[in-house]
Amino acid sequence: MQYSSVRQSTRAFQKAKGLVGRRYHQQRELPAASYIAASTAIAEPDLHQGELVDAQPSTSRAAGDRKQTADLTAAQVSQNKELVDKFRGKLILAPLTRGGNVPFRRLCTDFGADVTMSEMSFARMLLKGDIVEKARLRKADNEHCFGFQIATNNIQEGIGAGKLAAEAGASWVDLNCGCPIYEATKRGLGSALLRKPPKLARLVAGIAEGIELPLTVKVRTGTSYSKINAQETVALLAEAGAAAVTVHGRTAEQRYKKPADWELLSDLAEQHPVPLIGNGDVLTHYEARDRMSSGSFLAIMAGRGALIKPWIFQEVKEGRELCLTAQDRIGVYRQLVSHMKDHFGDDAKGWRKASYFLPWHFDFFCRYRHFPEDTFGEASREQPLMGRRTDLAMAELGETLESLPVLERLLRCENTAAHKEIAWALWDSHSDSQAATYLKFLAAEKLLEWEETAEAKEDTRAQG
Numbered sequence: 001m002q003y004s005s006v007r008q009s010t011r012a013f014q015k016a017k018g019l020v021g022r023r024y025h026q027q028r029e030l031p032a033a034s035y036i037a038a039s040t041a042i043a044e045p046d047l048h049q050g051e052l053v054d055a056q057p058s059t060s061r062a063a064g065d066r067k068q069t070a071d072l073t074a075a076q077v078s079q080n081k082e083l084v085d086k087f088r089g090k091l092i093l094a095p096l097t098r099g100g101n102v103p104f105r106r107l108c109t110d111f112g113a114d115v116t117m118s119e120m121s122f123a124r125m126l127l128k129g130d131i132v133e134k135a136r137l138r139k140a141d142n143e144h145c146f147g148f149q150i151a152t153n154n155i156q157e158g159i160g161a162g163k164l165a166a167e168a169g170a171s172w173v174d175l176n177c178g179c180p181i182y183e184a185t186k187r188g189l190g191s192a193l194l195r196k197p198p199k200l201a202r203l204v205a206g207i208a209e210g211i212e213l214p215l216t217v218k219v220r221t222g223t224s225y226s227k228i229n230a231q232e233t234v235a236l237l238a239e240a241g242a243a244a245v246t247v248h249g250r251t252a253e254q255r256y257k258k259p260a261d262w263e264l265l266s267d268l269a270e271q272h273p274v275p276l277i278g279n280g281d282v283l284t285h286y287e288a289r290d291r292m293s294s295g296s297f298l299a300i301m302a303g304r305g306a307l308i309k310p311w312i313f314q315e316v317k318e319g320r321e322l323c324l325t326a327q328d329r330i331g332v333y334r335q336l337v338s339h340m341k342d343h344f345g346d347d348a349k350g351w352r353k354a355s356y357f358l359p360w361h362f363d364f365f366c367r368y369r370h371f372p373e374d375t376f377g378e379a380s381r382e383q384p385l386m387g388r389r390t391d392l393a394m395a396e397l398g399e400t401l402e403s404l405p406v407l408e409r410l411l412r413c414e415n416t417a418a419h420k421e422i423a424w425a426l427w428d429s430h431s432d433s434q435a436a437t438y439l440k441f442l443a444a445e446k447l448l449e450w451e452e453t454a455e456a457k458e459d460t461r462a463q464g
């Protein structure tokens with residue numbers, strides 16, 4: 001259907017939907033604030049008071065006890081090895097706050113993700129019984145190798161959280177040492193732990209010894225460019241009993257500004273005995289393959305690549321790009337909706353919870369582009385495709401916005417208002433074809449306006 005003819009029949013369609021439209025607006029107005037506030041526990045004011053607390057529990061502060069190496073039992077060593085075998089050669093789904101919700105992980109697992117991880121959970125809040133932190137322990141039925149990620153700087157908290165993770169059926173515990181957000185670092189959590197590698201090693205050794213599950217650690221290359229210390233950190237973590245270490249190839253300060261430093265990651269993987277998982281900017285199957293073959297990595301981890309295209313796991317397994325059309329992607333997104341309905345409930349309450357996550361996912365889904373290896377393989381070896389400007393990528397494929405089918409154009413729209421409406425249309429449809437029709441009506445009604453607003457925002461960002 002052409003864009004113009006879609007536009008003409010919008011009104012008729014909306015009338016026909018009648019009740020649907022009303023329900024949408026009624027439901028959107030339901031107060032989701034409490035759920036959202038609870039889901040963003042990182043903003044809790046008194047989560048962890050004070051600066052980086054000593055990693056040692058008060059009972060073991062004797063000078064001779066400040067060791068950085070772990071005395072793991074034979075059973076722990078063998079469990080570590082088993083976990084490493086499960087990781088070998090895999091593309092691991094990264095821990096993703098908000099994005100790594102249960103329905104999304106279930107979707108990634110549908111597409112072949114064999115190893116998945118929870119959103120970061122604050123161990124102290126978890127041990128206090130916080131409902132949101134406890135929810136992060138839940139895994140989908142199809143997740144079989146699931147890591148529970150914690151943020152803590154205290155051994156006893158780590159051990160307590162490890163116990164809950166084991167009871168909940170997690171396969172391992174991961175310690176977050178990469179979160180750059182001030183709310184975490186001001187409390188000595190996340191990437192603040194990278195400031196003092198020996199202290200971090202003591203924390204890791206203490207937790208690794210005290211929990212029945214293997215412990216892995218996720219770090220960045222350092223806190224800032226002038227303080228890159230991954231060599232020291234990884235060397236100490238190798239001794240401290242970590243089953244494996246994930247290194248995101250950027251500093252905490254860098255956020256996502258520069259490409260991940262895979263040269264440094266390769267050096268780390270080659271020089272240290274600890275099994276190393278490389279992380280940063282993997283978007284295509286050929287980038288995953290190149291990373292895996294160029295280094296001595298145990299595995300590779302993808303975060304945004306999975307958020308943009310959850311089918312990346314299948315692409316990596318099959319060594320080919322799936323090239324999903326807009327219609328195909330609607331099917332995938334509806335699969336996510338179906339998992340959300342199962343998880344949150346297929347009613348107003350379920351929608352209220354899902355509406356915190358689903359529109360948010362479209363902020364990533366809209367970045368999907370086809371990147372054939374023939375055209376982009378060489379360029380990807382010069383610079384990761386993740387950081388590439390999408391309009392340049394389109395030009396290389398001879399695409400213009402106007403040449404795109406209307407559904408494709410709508411799914412690429414970067415406007416958050418559009419994401420909310422798309423999310424609702426998918427939630428409210430009973431089949432892929434009904435969803436497509438609904439989306440075409442939406443496009444006819446609002447796409448140009450949404451595109452203009454998104455463009456204006458982009459211009460302001462570029463200027464300022």
Ligand SMILES: Cc1cc2nc3c(=O)[nH]c(=O)nc-3n(C[C@H](O)[C@H](O)[C@H](O)COP(=O)(O)O)c2cc1C
Nearest residue numbers: 094095096097119120248280281282302303304305
């Ligand atoms: C939305 C979002 C949420 C994230 N949440 C977490 C988290 O909870 N714990 C963590 O260790 N890293 C988190 N990260 C970082 C990712 O796990 C990953 O290290 C980073 O995105 C680099 O990988 P990528 O280039 O494949 O995205 C998050 C990243 C994003 C984009």
